[in-house]
Amino acid sequence: MRYSALTHDYSHDNQDGKNILQEAVRFITDHAVFYILGHMEPDGDCIGSQLVMASILTRMGKKAVPLQNGPFDRPECENYAGEFVAEIPGLNNSIEAKDNNGYAVIVVDCSTPDRVEKSYHKLFSLPVLVIDHHASGDPFGSVRLADPVAASTTILVYRLAREMGITLASKEAELVFFGLATDTGYFRHCEENSSEVFETAADLVRQGVSPRNIYQAMYGNREFGNRRFLGLLLSRAESHFDGKLIYTYQTLADAPLAAGSTRSSDEMYGLFQSIRGVQAIAFVREESPGVCSVGLRSKETMDVGALARANGGGGHKLAAGFNANAEMEEVRRLLLETFAPLF
Template sequence: MTMIPEEISTSIQDAESVILLTHVHPDGDAVGSMLGCAGILKSLGKKVFCYLEEPVPYLYRFLPDCETVNSSLTELSSFVNENKNVIGISLDCGDCDRLGKNKDIFLRIEPFLVIDHHRSHKDFGMHRWVDPDRSSTGEMVYELALHLQAGISYNCAYNLYVAISTDTGSFRYDSTTSRTLRIAADLLDIGVCPDEISDYIHNNFTLERIRLLEMVLGTLSLHAYNQLAVIHVTGKMFEKSGALPEDVEGFVDFPRSITSVKIAAFVKEGKDGSISVSLRAKGEHDVAEIAKAFGGGGHRNAAGFSFTDKTAEQVHQIVTDELTRMFERSS
């Protein structure tokens, strides 16, 4: 595991004000890390602006302090103009393109720091702390707090626990280390209740989500002697079910849970017609390498990539054909 670069800690210590950013379509690690980091920085006397391109997904609106997240570029500009020594920090973002449509504005902030744990990270920013051996960015933010001797409040601990637990699949993935579990124990000592958080994460779904899940599972196809499972969702399914884009989080885990399946793929149609693919693996297969071949990236057991010129059904077939060939070559 890498040490925290001196440029990262020094830049934070010298700053008076900080803009925190994360990737578009944020997951639990992204939102939890941002809010946890905000709490840590505020305990050090920093002024903090948390920016998301869109509002916090409803799945994570139970997180304390989530109401402080702002989607207004006008208010962000005012924050920059009204404060001194402003720095930017990107959290859990492996590629600057995932900062969203306003990435060029953010990248002009100096210094711009990057804290991330994606193995396929594409370097950007002025100073970077990238550690693929960490289970989550939330784990890295906790280590940063210790390094800076910052206070960790209950709210901060709560957010970091959500970040870590969601990105480790509730501590099921092989990215979970003994250090991960020790950090989780420390957060529990601060007062976090794992049963409460688990209930929010796993038992907090709308009826529309369940209706969408029924449709998506209806697209399930199995290949390569049932070692590969592929599902997809289309815009029409969203319309018919009334579900939201964030409702699909975790859907890929259903085909992945099939005993024989070694790789699961979930093809998703976005609002703008773009198609994203989420890959999940168990066992010896490295889906980050597969995603890389399509211009994407991620972790060994969780990765993704996207298309802009095809339908969900077409991508479903492309992914099926390519991964089936991969299984045939490895057999």
């Protein structure tokens, strides 16, 4: 079966959105075995999208393999590690589409193939359906169910399920809510055009999802070491440009304390964003000597996604990031120079 050589992005409130949903359904109908991929360091939206797609396909009588190599650093995600397969099973060694008829790939929550574990890239010779809600990146795939207006990728999975006439099972509904809550900061980042978010959430609650239980799973049950490490990141905070930018960092030397903790950056961003006058936050983490990852967050108007894209990264307008092959102090200098004309 041939698919359009062009990829398709859409806004869900027009006819193109309906057409690409139908094309995504046809893609699923035409294949029997699916490898479900997501991005490295998965968050709740990625995990929810992968596992819901795998579950739905299995209930349809398809074979679905959710592939994910982690790391599962986020405390709300670590318990899901056992639901994934780390290595590619059951495929002809050549991994050519002609030799593996009926096999396909679904990539969720990824705006570029670079965000996918490299050992899985050999699968990209198969037909690929991309389901994603990022506005930036390097478009790829045979069919793209992509809507940058969507609050989460799990909402797109939810739309796809409805298009196929499938009612979500209890666990699937919880995972869709989990992804939605993750990417909206538990609805804190919703704006006036977010009615679909609350309509979807209400529908999921009617199906038995407990918002309280999901909130507790996302923000409760932290270990003492996690709170201490969060305190360290807060204590290092620097205020720049009359309080408009907050900068903090994590070094390799922090490994002993960080190892006894779980990822604290999401809550850290929230605390910094609550400071009066703050417009942006930059968090630099030293990954290895001379290599740093940069996380960016903003409030309301500043587009940190554009800043990240200019440095080879990507993300959303209010949440983005990139990697830098430089020492931490050099990355700090670059960030301050980049932000200076924006305030």
